[in-house]
Amino acid sequence: MIRQSRSILPLFFLIRFVLVVYGGATMPTVLLDWTVSSSQLSLLGVPKQVILINNQFPGPLLNLTTNDIVSVNVFNNLAEPFLLTWNGVELRRTSWQDGTQGTNCPIQPGQNWTYNFQLKDQIGSFFYFPSLLYQKAAGGYGPIRINNRDIIPIPFSTPLQEVDILIGDWYITDYQEMRASADRGYPFPTQPDGILINGFSPFEANYNFQPGATYRLRISNVGLKTSLNFRIQDHKLLLVEVEGSYTLKQYYDSLDIHVGQSYSVLVTANQMDGMSYYMVASSRFIFPEVTGVAVVRYSSSASSPLGPLPQGPQPFNYIYSVEQARSIRWDLAVGAARPNPQGSFHYDLINITRTIVLQNGVAIFHNRQRYTVNDISYVNPDTPLKLADYFQLQGVFTPDAISDVPEGRHPSLGISVIDVRYRNFIQVVFQNTLPSLQTWHVDGYNFFVVGMDFGIWDESRHSAYNMYDAVSRSTVQVYPSSWTAILMEMDNHGMWNVRSQDYERWYLGQELYFRVKGEGQDDPSTIPDRDEAPIPSNVIKCGRASFV
Numbered sequence: 263m264i265r266q267s268r269s270i271l272p273l274f275f276l277i278r279f280v281l282v283v284y285g286g287a288t289m290p291t292v293l294l295d296w297t298v299s300s301s302q303l304s305l306l307g308v309p310k311q312v313i314l315i316n317n318q319f320p321g322p323l324l325n326l327t328t329n330d331i332v333s334v335n336v337f338n339n340l341a342e343p344f345l346l347t348w349n350g351v352e353l354r355r356t357s358w359q360d361g362t363q364g365t366n367c368p369i370q371p372g373q374n375w376t377y378n379f380q381l382k383d384q385i386g387s388f389f390y391f392p393s394l395l396y397q398k399a400a401g402g403y404g405p406i407r408i409n410n411r412d413i414i415p416i417p418f419s420t421p422l423q424e425v426d427i428l429i430g431d432w433y434i435t436d437y438q439e440m441r442a443s444a445d446r447g448y449p450f451p452t453q454p455d456g457i458l459i460n461g462f463s464p465f466e467a468n469y470n471f472q473p474g475a476t477y478r479l480r481i482s483n484v485g486l487k488t489s490l491n492f493r494i495q496d497h498k499l500l501l502v503e504v505e506g507s508y509t510l511k512q513y514y515d516s517l518d519i520h521v522g523q524s525y526s527v528l529v530t531a532n533q534m535d536g537m538s539y540y541m542v543a544s545s546r547f548i549f550p551e552v553t554g555v556a557v558v559r560y561s562s563s564a565s566s567p568l569g570p571l572p573q574g575p576q577p578f579n580y581i582y583s584v585e586q587a588r589s590i591r592w593d594l595a596v597g598a599a600r601p602n603p604q605g606s607f608h609y610d611l612i613n614i615t616r617t618i619v620l621q622n623g624v625a626i627f628h629n630r631q632r633y634t635v636n637d638i639s640y641v642n643p644d645t646p647l648k649l650a651d652y653f654q655l656q657g658v659f660t661p662d663a664i665s666d667v668p669e670g671r672h673p674s675l676g677i678s679v680i681d682v683r684y685r686n687f688i689q690v691v692f693q694n695t696l697p698s699l700q701t702w703h704v705d706g707y708n709f710f711v712v713g714m715d716f717g718i719w720d721e722s723r724h725s726a727y728n729m730y731d732a733v734s735r736s737t738v739q740v741y742p743s744s745w746t747a748i749l750m751e752m753d754n755h756g757m758w759n760v761r762s763q764d765y766e767r768w769y770l771g772q773e774l775y776f777r778v779k780g781e782g783q784d785d786p787s788t789i790p791d792r793d794e795a796p797i798p799s800n801v802i803k804c805g806r807a808s809f810v
């Protein structure tokens with residue numbers, strides 16, 4: 263089975279592998295040249311401007327291994343500024359490479375910029391996407407794998423093949439029109455026009471299975487806002503990995519995958535040879551249901567799948583979804599990026615030093631609807647926070663302008679940066695007061711999802727936390743009128759984006775940054791932080807940093 267990708271022109275991009283000496287050890291380095299362009303493609307039968315990477319949509323697989331040093335030289339051939347961000351990749355000590363508006367100046371049209379980072383201490387399934395200007399609505403995304411080093415066995419038999427499956431909602435409206443509409447304060451359509459599977463419209467994508475073989479599917483929801491349920495007719499999904507954590511192996515008939523989340527499942531081709539089966543990704547919490555369909559073909563069978571599309575869980579059944587989320591457990595006995603078992607990090611023994619409650623909201627500013635966190639709707643300053651911090655530019659942002667807990671302030675526009683001391687162990691509670699599902703992501707980190715429930719969170723909820731084998735991941739859902747609690751070890755210096763994965767809400771203010779620095783009694787305002795990677799030699803300067 264091969265990963266299908268839409269190729270517009272012949273490919274002649276270069277992948278170079280070299281060995282360099284880094285910190286005394288020899289590490290493989292992956293050097294890539296990626297060209298970003300756009301083209302009119304007819305998806306769902308309607309032509310629309312789609313963002314391509316090396317003429318592909320979805321973009322090329324970033325296939326890496328723990329400890330690899332990566333260098334991606336991105337050439338921006340769009341008519342607009344561009345940045346990629348690496349959803350879920352920890353980028354240890356170097357938020358300089360994170361590709362968000364708070365960390366990087368954009369790559370201007372006709373220019374290129376090289377991202378450089380090392381994949382320390384991480385394995386798993388992730389994806390990249392364009393972070394600016396609503397460009398994610400035009401594609402530009404692609405899969406990321408971080409493979410185990412050879413010395414650490416994967417905790418299951420080697421599958422015959424691995425397949426990256428990017429699922430996501432799609433809108434036939436041009437992304438620039440969507441952006442203009444968001445800028446004018448018009449609400450986003452609640453109904454997508456369709457669901458794509460690896461860039462294909464329904465019934466266009468085919469996957470070939472060899473009878474008896476087992477495949478690892480790495481599935482990510484790369485869409486803008488729609489939670490999806492993934493399933494394959496007559497096949498069970500054996501969950502093995504969630505965003506860099508190996509899980510206890512459990513079978514599911516289908517999986518709810520919220521925007522920004524990634525899962526690995528093993529699927530064994532144990533059905534009848536010569537037959538075909540539906541692969542479905544359908545919306546979960548909107549009516550009417552919107553469905554993406556691909557076809558799994560045994561031995562390249564030409565036959566059509568039999569029967570109706572497999573049914574997903576009952577629409578709007580949130581309890582089913584919460585119970586499924588709670589059933590996902592960390593496998594304490596296996597190694598991942600390190601040979602020692604994941605469970606040798608006993609998060610239950612560490613004292614929580616701070617609790618931050620982030621409550622979402624909606625507010626009207628200048629007759630336009632925007633989204634808030636603790637009553638502040640984030641507005642990007644003209645200078646990235648990371649650069650303002652590094653060059654000590656006064657007046658770009660004031661740390662801790664946002665409160666640690668919602669205080670019922672009058673909603674305001676602002677720049678929210680929370681200072682967190684390096685090595686603190688903190689609790690973050692996402693409180694969702696709205697009637698729609700939220701998804702939250704923290705860049706640079708994985709966190710333990712210890713609890714989620716309906717209602718309003720308070721300290722008494724601790725007693726029901728999973729303090730034993732909660733899964734560690736980087737994107738988590740918060741159900742309507744519910745809360746989700748996470749625990750984080752603040753072990754990664756830098757300026758890290760905390761965002762709603764719902765693109766519209768992110769674009770309209772639902773985000774903040776964690777500034778992680780200092781240790782012990784060090785002054786957290788010490789600049790630059792000695793434990794952080796130095797400013798990149800190729801750093802792009804913009805805004806007020808242009809003049810330093």
Ligand SMILES: *[C@@H]1O[C@H](CO)[C@@H](O)[C@H](O)[C@H]1NC(C)=O
Pocket residue numbers: 325326327409
């Ligand atoms: C990805 O990298 C691994 C480890 O180097 C290699 O074994 C595998 O064949 C690669 N897969 C693809 C699709 O490039």
Ligand SMILES: *[C@@H]1O[C@H](CO)[C@@H](O)[C@H](O)[C@H]1NC(C)=O
Pocket residue numbers: 335374375376800
């Ligand atoms: C742009 O690409 C050129 C040619 O590959 C490379 O030498 C240069 O370092 C790149 N510029 C940046 C800012 O990364």
Ligand SMILES: *[C@@H]1O[C@H](CO)[C@@H](O)[C@H](O)[C@H]1NC(C)=O
Pocket residue numbers: 611612613
């Ligand atoms: C946690 O706090 C308790 C009570 O204050 C203390 O006895 C214990 O040593 C602390 N544990 C750690 C790991 O700091």
